[in-house]
Amino acid sequence: MCGIVGYIGTKKASPILVNGLKRLEYRGYDSAGISTMEKDEISLMKDMGRVKNLEELPGINDLEGTIGIAHTRWATHGKPSKENSHPHMDNSKTFSVVHNGIIENYESLREKLKSEGYTFYSDTDTENIPNLIHYYYQKLENEKGIERFLKAVRNACLDLKGSFAIEVICKDFPDNMIVVRKDSPLVIGKADGENYLSSDIPAILSFTRTFYLLDDLDFAVLSRDNVKFYDSDLNPIEKEVKSIEWDAVGADKNGYEDYMLKEIYEQATSTRETVGTRFQGAKTSFDELDFTKEYLSSLTRIYIVACGTAMHAGLAGKIAIEKLSKIPTEVDIASEFRYRDPLVDEKTLCIFLTQSGETADTIAALKLSKAKGAKTLAISNVIGSSITREADLSIYTHAGPEIAVASTKAYTSQVVLMNVLAIHMAEVLENNDQTYLDSLKKDILELPEKVEETLKISESLKDFARKVYQEKDVFYLGRGVDYAIATEGCLKLKEISYIHSESYAGGELKHGTIALIEKGITVIGVLTDKDLIKKSVSNLQEVITRGAKTLIITNQDFDTSAFDVVLTIPETNTFISPVLAVIPLQLFAYYVAKEKGLDVDKPRNLAKSVTVE
Ligand code: G6P
Numbered sequence: 001m002c003g004i005v006g007y008i009g010t011k012k013a014s015p016i017l018v019n020g021l022k023r024l025e026y027r028g029y030d031s032a033g034i035s036t037m038e039k040d041e042i043s044l045m046k047d048m049g050r051v052k053n054l055e056e057l058p059g060i061n062d063l064e065g066t067i068g069i070a071h072t073r074w075a076t077h078g079k080p081s082k083e084n085s086h087p088h089m090d091n092s093k094t095f096s097v098v099h100n101g102i103i104e105n106y107e108s109l110r111e112k113l114k115s116e117g118y119t120f121y122s123d124t125d126t127e128n129i130p131n132l133i134h135y136y137y138q139k140l141e142n143e144k145g146i147e148r149f150l151k152a153v154r155n156a157c158l159d160l161k162g163s164f165a166i167e168v169i170c171k172d173f174p175d176n177m178i179v180v181r182k183d184s185p186l187v188i189g190k191a192d193g194e195n196y197l198s199s200d201i202p203a204i205l206s207f208t209r210t211f212y213l214l215d216d217l218d219f220a221v222l223s224r225d226n227v228k229f230y231d232s233d234l235n236p237i238e239k240e241v242k243s244i245e246w247d248a249v250g251a252d253k254n255g256y257e258d259y260m261l262k263e264i265y266e267q268a269t270s271t272r273e274t275v276g277t278r279f280q281g282a283k284t285s286f287d288e289l290d291f292t293k294e295y296l297s298s299l300t301r302i303y304i305v306a307c308g309t310a311m312h313a314g315l316a317g318k319i320a321i322e323k324l325s326k327i328p329t330e331v332d333i334a335s336e337f338r339y340r341d342p343l344v345d346e347k348t349l350c351i352f353l354t355q356s357g358e359t360a361d362t363i364a365a366l367k368l369s370k371a372k373g374a375k376t377l378a379i380s381n382v383i384g385s386s387i388t389r390e391a392d393l394s395i396y397t398h399a400g401p402e403i404a405v406a407s408t409k410a411y412t413s414q415v416v417l418m419n420v421l422a423i424h425m426a427e428v429l430e431n432n433d434q435t436y437l438d439s440l441k442k443d444i445l446e447l448p449e450k451v452e453e454t455l456k457i458s459e460s461l462k463d464f465a466r467k468v469y470q471e472k473d474v475f476y477l478g479r480g481v482d483y484a485i486a487t488e489g490c491l492k493l494k495e496i497s498y499i500h501s502e503s504y505a506g507g508e509l510k511h512g513t514i515a516l517i518e519k520g521i522t523v524i525g526v527l528t529d530k531d532l533i534k535k536s537v538s539n540l541q542e543v544i545t546r547g548a549k550t551l552i553i554t555n556q557d558f559d560t561s562a563f564d565v566v567l568t569i570p571e572t573n574t575f576i577s578p579v580l581a582v583i584p585l586q587l588f589a590y591y592v593a594k595e596k597g598l599d600v601d602k603p604r605n606l607a608k609s610v611t612v613e
Contacts, residue, residue, distance in 0.1 A: 002086070002100040003027035004186065005070045005203060006167045008177050008222050009194025013037075013068035014060055016207075020196070021051045021072045023203035027100075027609055029602060030080035032072045035087040035096035036065030037174050042096045046071075046085040066224075067177060069167040069197075071098035074607045077106065078123030090130035091118055094137070094171045099126040100199060101163035101184035102612040109159065129166060132156040137170075146176060146221060153178045154219055154234055163360065163611065167197055177222045181214050184611050185358050185386060188212040190241060193225045200382070201244055202401040212239045213384040242384060259601045260404035260496070264586050265455060267409050268448040270399040271579060274413040275420060279441045284424040288395055289377070291428050299349050302329040303374075305337050305365045306353035307610065309407035309491060310414060313578075314353050315484035317418030320575040324426040324437075334361035335613070338368050346373040353418075354378070355402055355410035356609040357385020364613075366390055379417060381410050395421070404601045405608045406495045408586050411488060412451075412579045419444060419576050443573040450570040450580055457569055458584035464551055464565050465591030468522050469497070475513065475543075476503035476585075478526040479536050485526045485553075485578045489585025496593040496600045506532075506539035519547030524585070525563075527554040528577040537562075553584050 003024025007013045017034045032054040033046025045060055047053045051072055054060070071086035078084035087096045103109070106125035109132060114120070118131045137152035149170050157164070163183035170176070179186060179197060189196035189208040196204040201211060214220060217232040218239070229237045256262035278284050302321060304314035314331040322329035327349075332342070334352075338361060344350060350369040354362045357380035366376050366387060378391035381399050388394035397413035423440060426432040468474065474493060478486035483505045490503035504513050517523070523543045527536050533556055540550055541562065550563045555571040569580050593600045 002074055003072045003199045003203070004098045004100050004165060004167055004197065005199075006068065006177060006179065006197030007194070008067045009191070009224055010066055011194070012063070013065050014063040016196075017068050017070035018051060018055050018060075020198055020203045021054070021070050024072050024199055025051055025602065027072065027074065027199060027607055030073055030075050031082070031085035032070070033085045033087050034068055034070040035089075035098075035169060036063045036068035037169055038063065038065050042089065042093065042169060042171055044087060044089060044096060046082060046087065048080055048082055048085065067169060067174070069096060069098045069169055069177070071100075077102070077125040083122045084124050086126060088122065088124065088127045088130050090134035092134060095130040095133050096169050097126065097130040097133070098167050099129055100165045100186075100611065101182075103128060103160050103164065104162035105160070125162075129156060129160070129164075130168070132159060133168060146173060149173050149176070150178060150219060150221055150230065150234065153180065154232070157182070157217065158232070165199065175223055178219065179214070179222065180217065180219045182216045183360070183363065183386065186214055187384070188214070188220060188222070188227060190227065195222050195224070195227055202403070205244065209244050210241050211244060211384075213242060213389075215389060244383070258404065260406055260408060260590060261600075263402055263404055263409045264583070264590065266400065267412050267455075267583065268451040270409040270413050271416050271451060272448040273398040273400065274416045275444060276398065278420050279445060283427045284420060284441070286395065286421070286424050289393055289424070291425065293428055293430065296325065296327070296425055296429050298347055299327050300347040302327050303337070303342070303344065303348060303350045303369070304329065304331045304353060305334050305350060305362060305369075306331075307334050307359050307361055309411045309488060310353040310355055310362075312484060312488040312491065313411050313414035313418070315487065316415045316481060316578040317353070317422070319481050319484070320419045320422040321425065323575070324422040324432055325429060326431055327425075334359065334365040338365040342369075344369050344372040344374045346375070348374040349377065350374045351377045351379060352387055352391065353414055354387055355381045355397075355407055355414075357382045357387040358609045358611050360611050360613050363387050363390060379414065381413065403608070405603055405606050406492055406589075406600070411582065415576065415578045416444060416447065422575075440573050440575065444576060447572070447576065447579055450572060451583065454569045454580045454583045455587075457567060458587045461567065461584055461588045462591045465588055465595055469592045469595035471522060472500060473516070473521060474499055474501040475517070475521065475523045476501065476526070477506050477509065477523060477536065477539055478503070479506040479532040480529045481574055481577060482526040482529050482532065482536065482581070485528070485581045485585070486524070488578070488582055489524065489526070489589070492586050492589035493592060495606060496589055496598065496603050497596060498598070498604070499592065506536045509539050509542060514542060514546070517543045517546045517548050521548045522551070523548040524551045524553070526581055526585075527552060527556060528581050529574050530556050533558060553581050555580070
């Protein structure tokens with residue numbers, strides 16, 4: 001779980017690399033390092049801790065090299081330490097490598113290399129890679145020129161099992177760099193006389209807007225003004241250049257104290273972007289999809305598969321998709337789905353929800369579904385992300401770059417897009433009242449304005465956060481779609497404030513959780529589904545009787561005198577109420593974390609993108 005950057009050009013590489021790493025810190029931040037090509041050797045500087053520590057290392061500003069690779073780490077194999085930080089070099093110091101991913105067969109490779117006389121100085125899986133490259137490089141001594149370097153990298157990669165995005169520099173080729181990826185992200189930014197590399201596009205968006213996207217086991221040989229591509233057999237291949245229209249400012253904090261706060265406040269814009277022009281015609285348009293009435297009618301089941309917040313968006317999306325398409329729809333956690341031999345065949349549509357498009361379990365679940373014959377649809381926020389290149393079909397949330405580890409605007413955009421998709425399916429199937437669908441479309445189009453209103457209303461929760469921030473446990477309650485919302489609100493608090501929190505379906509309360517309710521405990525109730533409000537109110541009465549203090553998020557008019565704090569948000573269709581009702585919960589979690597003085601953008605032990613299992 002890491003971020004990698006690279007540069008090859010005419011400018012000093014080290015400041016470019018350090019700045020790139022800072023933008024990738026959301027991917028990992030327990031250690032960082034860089035290697036640059038200096039006069040007749042490869043430099044190596046690395047340290048534990050944030051990129052800031054690396055930036056302050058003595059001598060880093062003296063590096064003159066114009067080619068370099070860099071890495072910010074989130075430990076998987078081997079504890080955070082200087083030795084385990086990247087880059088890693090081979091024993092002869094001919095190669096330096098940064099790697100994002102996991103080498104599953106690292107133990108057997110290490111044994112093999114040890115028996116060949118190699119010594120290991122770290123506990124990482126990565127240290128195998130430069131040594132393996134060196135091993136093949138020695139064997140290829142009769143090869144001439146860059147071919148030798150390329151073949152050595154390729155042979156080494158064919159021995160690796162697992163996922164990797166790798167950048168390699170070699171002392172013998174001071175004007176080149178070789179990169180390759182498999183199941184881990186890596187993009188190449190093309191500029192005039194220079195090339196940039198990164199795990200994601202925003203980190204290098206201020207340098208270039210034109211990118212090459214690598215497919216699995218594509219090898220790229222970079223020089224300052226050229227990039228040559230090869231397939232896994234090392235046949236030359238052509239790659240299309242993609243232009244990115246994102247605004248570089250869009251990836252910055254824009255005056256907000258934290259990325260998370262900025263992203264929470266961006267939700268009016270992001271949800272508007274998600275809908276885009278899809279509702280402009282009489283019927284919802286999804287040119288990217290090929291859903292016919294015949295195909296949708298043939299489906300026996302839809303699976304929505306995802307991790308974390310995206311899975312919670314799936315819980316909300318399921319309700320709209322199942323109700324409107326009338327096709328049984330299930331939500332599954334990707335890491336469970338992939339190992340339970342799910343009943344998936346050509347009559348199943350599998351939808352994979354993922355902000356980053358890089359989550360290892362979600363990608364693996366997609367590959368499995370594809371192998372079983374299902375049609376696969378990826379819903380991602382990142383254009384050209386790994387999952388979108390594996391899926392049969394892809395649609396994008398267009399929420400803009402999300403930097404804070406805790407997901408906010410991606411969630412609301414996912415909920416919106418699944419509702420738009422549900423309407424599309426219903427229109428293709430012609431099995432719903434079009435007037436009802438049109439009224440839902442109208443409600444979706446009114447969301448941005450209501451998001452603005454909800455943001456303003458929710459600011460009053462700062463006071464409640466001040467009362468709660470020192471507590472040990474907080475409980476969330478809801479029924480139906482409100483349970484889905486409660487579950488996401490609960491995760492937000494847990495992730496960034498480190499307060500233990502649990503969400504539960506109102507009806508489950510008496511089956512265990514109520515045993516934990518005692519005087520003074522905070523219970524947050526979400527009550528937006530008018531058909532279920534009475535039931536939820538009686539659940540809340542049960543906790544009030546036991547001394548709980550309550551915060552209610554609702555959009556309905558009913559007797560709320562029993563509750564301590566009531567936040568009334570704008571009313572909307574129940575299918576899309578998560579988009580509004582989650583906002584006070586996001587802000588509440590944010591205020592609590594700030595009250596505790598925590599780093600909300602980079603919560604401990606968490607990473608933005610979980611690219612390993
Ligand atoms: C990590 C992030 C979460 C995110 C989850 C799924 O755990 O910290 O915020 O919801 O991964 O990520 P994805 O990119 O697949 O939506």
